[in-house]
Amino acid sequence: MTTLHATPYNRDATGFYFTDALDxxxxxxxxxxxxxNLVEEFEIQFIDGDDAQLFEACGINQANLNIWFDDIEFLHDHEKVNLYYLVGVAGYTLSQALEKLDEPSITESSLRDAAEELFDECWLSSVPESVRFYVDYDKFARDCELSGDMTEFEYNNKTYTCTNSSAL
Known part of the structure; x- marks a missing residue:
């Protein structure tokens, strides 16, 4: 369960904790x-839960808090990773990212490991056995990153790689 805090911009008011939209x-x-006097404006702060990094990346505030509770909070873990990539790394707006949620192809691995897997699946069989030792996966991974085809990022203390960055 996520715990949030509404901190009033009014210095003469105290804030309050809440856990859902109804609260x-x-x-x-x-x-x-x-x-x-009625307090109308609040800064929304993430206090406790598993999705602090996603909350921050999505730029959740009083105006879009309903999106957090209606559309984001109950996403599956892989969808949260995709959303984080889209808003926190690729630079999409929250509404654009929610529309593209199923498009990123993301694997829980380093860029180098993802590049090695791609190379092995696509081209290794065409490389003669005697030459395979000379394949430089680090340079291939670097080329994939520089071309924008793959992007490595950290989310919730894990390393992920988007393998279709240039297609988004």
Missing amino acids: YEAKSTLHVDRYG
Whole structure:
């Protein structure tokens, strides 16, 4: 479960913790400062849960908080990785990324390992056995990265590689 905090921009008001849209709605609509004035604007802060990095990358705030609760929070883990890649690495807006959620081809591996697997699957069989020892996977991985075909990134303390970066 995710715990968030609504911090009022009004210095005369205190914030509150919430865990879902209904909780936020109930607390924010009746929240007043010490003079009894209704507080309308909040900064939304991620406090606890597994998706802090995704929350930050998506730029969740008071205006799009409903997207977090309706569309993002209950995504499968691989979909969260895809979304993080699209908004945090590839630079898509949140709405664009949600539309393209199934398009990235992402593997949990380093760029070098992903490049080696690609090379082996596509071209190794055409390389003579006596020459295979000379294949330089590090240079092939570097070329894949420089051409924009593959992108390595970190998410939730794991290394991932998008293997179709240039196709997005």
